[in-house]
Amino acid sequence: MDAIDKEVKRRLELAATIGLDPQKLWPSYFGRSPCSAFELDAYLHEALRLPAIERGPDAVKDQNAEQPAHPVEQRGMNPERVGPGQHPGRKPDKEDALAALGAAGKSLLSPERAEAERLKSLHETDLLFTGPEEVYDRVVAAAWKFFGVGAASLSLIAEDAQFFKSAVGPLREETPRIIALCTETVEQNAMLVINDTLADDRFASNPLVTGEPYIRFYAGYPLHGPRGWNIGTLCVIDQEPRTFSPSDQQVLRTLSAVVQKDIDART
Secondary structure (H helix, E strand, O other), X not given: OHXXXXXXXXXXXXXXXXXOOHHXXXXXXXXXOOXXXXXXXXXXXXXXXXXXXXXXXXXXXXXXXXXXXXXXXXOOOOOOOOXXXXXOOOOOOHHHHHHOOHHHHHHHOOHHHHHHHHHHHHHHXXXXXXXXXXXXXXXXXXHHHHHOOOEEEEEXXXXXXXXXXXXXXXXXXXXXXXXXXXXHHHHHOOOEEEOOHHHOOXXXXXXXXXXXXXXXXXXXXXXXXXXXXXXXXXXXXXXXXXXXXXXXXXXXXXXXXXXXXXXXXXX
């Protein structure tokens, strides 16, 4: 019982640190019963909006009513228009139309075009090279303190390097993209947890594992920009291997949702 109360207290302190109202956003998450992924999404409706289909028939009806008369044309798929990745004076090709699907159409695009669209999405957020921001610093610091890890960061994956929008701990200001562990998180489009990097053939010889900052544990969650393209991660690392329970993963998802809400609001 004492262990449960201590865990609840930790989560309440985390909510207060990042400015969340636990009574409004995490009712059962901060209680004694586990919270399902669906419940968490619902409680985080201001940070992670539920799809219209899960909000009921009225929401679907309202969403349909908001659709323009010519949705394909509205999304820049009209061949007479210049869409993302197009150039004035060049006749749109098939990839221009597919690019209008956003990240959902990634598998239909050439790797070069998909990366161009992802980088375009990153730059549209205006996060890169624009200095620290209090909301991100607060969440990153909260993650670092809550998990008791060596470092935490909000990283952005640019063309050739990983940059930190916010970071706590012994991290380089800039890391070559090819060795950044967050690159893997962005590419796989899912939470990545590495309990022991030396036991994982993908990362055992990575310079960030064998050298500074000597990463032995990593957990990262992808963040996306306009049109759903993954642009970076919220991640925590440690210099010792460790477990990362389903409860820990839920906390990282929640913190990522807070960051994602702010990114969505600015684009």
